[in-house]
Amino acid sequence: MPLTEVFLSIGEDGFGRVIHSISIGKLKTYQLYDRFKTRTHLPKLNAENLQKATPRLWARLSEKDEEYAQDLSQAVLVSHLDMIVAVLNFLGIPHEDGFFAKDLDAKPHLTEGWQERVLEKFKDVYPEPLLRFYIAHLSWELLKS
Numbered sequence: 001m002p003l004t005e006v007f008l009s010i011g012e013d014g015f016g017r018v019i020h021s022i023s024i025g026k027l028k029t030y031q032l033y034d035r036f037k038t039r040t041h042l043p044k045l046n047a048e049n050l051q052k053a054t055p056r057l058w059a060r061l062s063e064k065d066e067e068y069a070q071d072l073s074q075a076v077l078v079s080h081l082d083m084i085v086a087v088l089n090f091l092g093i094p095h096e097d098g099f100f101a102k103d104l105d106a107k108p109h110l111t112e113g114w115q116e117r118v119l120e121k122f123k124d125v126y127p128e129p130l131l132r133f134y135i136a137h138l139s140w141e142l143l144k145s
Contacts, residue, residue: 007072013129019076021130090118118131
């Protein structure tokens, strides 16, 4: 599954909620601010402009631009490292503050029904579209599916 499909799988409304959850401060902390600002074609990157640009960002994803999807996913993921750490801990996946080795074999940790278990465990803790995005992203990244 292409990374653009990970975003498209949560629908346009879910995408809007996920985009609105991006932390400008975290983008600056992880030195992604300038790259993200450039990729989104925003003259000034702030919550208001990001919200206004959401329909345009969705349209660009629909064009299947994978590099663009990668930049968007990085922005979303660094904004929610607390959720990532909690999910990885719950699944027993080895990591360092939410980051895991690229050659990690996660299949022993991602047993049948893991997506449903994660949703059930964290549905009252994190917004559902964000959780669904991360589950799809984790599957894409670790299982290449």
